[in-house]
Amino acid sequence: MIEILATLSASAAAGIRIGIPLLIIGLLQGSSLWSQIPILSHISEPILLGCLTSWSLIELLASKKLWGQRLLQLIQLLMSPLAGAIMGLAVASATATPNWLIALTGGLLALVLQLVQVGWFYRLRGLPLWAVFLQDTLCIALVLFAFDAPWQGGLIALILLWFAVRSGKQWYDWYRQGLKTRD
Numbered sequence: 001m002i003e004i005l006a007t008l009s010a011s012a013a014a015g016i017r018i019g020i021p022l023l024i025i026g027l028l029q030g031s032s033l034w035s036q037i038p039i040l041s042h043i044s045e046p047i048l049l050g051c052l053t054s055w056s057l058i059e060l061l062a063s064k065k066l067w068g069q070r071l072l073q074l075i076q077l078l079m080s081p082l083a084g085a086i087m088g089l090a091v092a093s094a095t096a097t098p099n100w101l102i103a104l105t106g107g108l109l110a111l112v113l114q115l116v117q118v119g120w121f122y123r124l125r126g127l128p129l130w131a132v133f134l135q136d137t138l139c140i141a142l143v144l145f146a147f148d149a150p151w152q153g154g155l156i157a158l159i160l161l162w163f164a165v166r167s168g169k170q171w172y173d174w175y176r177q178g179l180k181t182r183d
Contacts, residue, residue, distance in 0.1 A: 003092040005154025006146045010091040011106035012157035013142035014083035015113025016135050018076055019055030022083060024143045025090055026052065037090040038099075039082075060136065066126045073118050077111075084110025091146050109161065116164040119171060 013021035026034040026048070034040040034048055062068025088106025089099060117135075121127055127135075138156075145153025 002150045004097065005157075006150035007088040007092040007102055007106055008109060008157035009142045009146040009150060009153025010087035011084040011109045012113060012153075012160050013139045013146070014087040014106070015080055015110035015160075016117070016139040016142070017056075017059050018079050018083045019052050019059050020136070020139050021087055021143045023049075023052040023056050024140065025087065025146075028143075028147060036093070037086060039086055063132050063135070064129060069121060069127060069132075073114075073121055077114050077118055080110040080114040081107035084108070087143075087146075109157065112164050113160055116167050119167060123171065123174075 010021065010025070022040070025037065026040070029036060033045050034043070035045075040048060059072060062072055085103035085107035087110075088102045092102050117127075120131075142153055142156060145156065
């Protein structure tokens with residue numbers, strides 16, 4: 001159960017940002033970096049370190065501007081399922097759950113969280129700066145919780161999933177209200 005909660009925590013981090021959690025999880029591995037992480041272990045470590053560091057800086061800096069948020073949302077929407085699957089597999093190494101199920105669950109959780117971010121972005125016409133800082137902090141905390149406190153990280157991931165469901169219901173009610181006012 002603890003590995004599943006750690007997987008949810010890591011995958012939720014990938015649903016918020018892509019480069020930051022992958023960079024942190026590699027750095028937490030110590031001198032072996034990404035050698036134990038599926039897919040990333042086949043890429044040269046200096047190249048991967050350079051790419052993930054650059055992408056993390058782009059995520060941190062570009063997310064503070066409206067145009068940067070739009071660009072990042074498009075890329076993150078496409079890449080979050082893959083990052084969520086990689087993060088889930090990287091954390092859940094000693095579980096009896098099949099790898100394909102972990103990858104599927106992690107990828108879907110990351111995609112759902114990314115879709116909620118896109119929905120709120122368009123609903124609010126851009127995310128406020130405090131929300132972006134909260135995303136960055138939450139992303140880093142979820143990765144660290146995945147290793148050090150999987151119960152807490154998994155609980156936060158489940159709360160984020162509950163928030164996603166509530167957001168979907170709120171958008172549906174907002175849409176229905178708009179249809180009633182047009183009639």
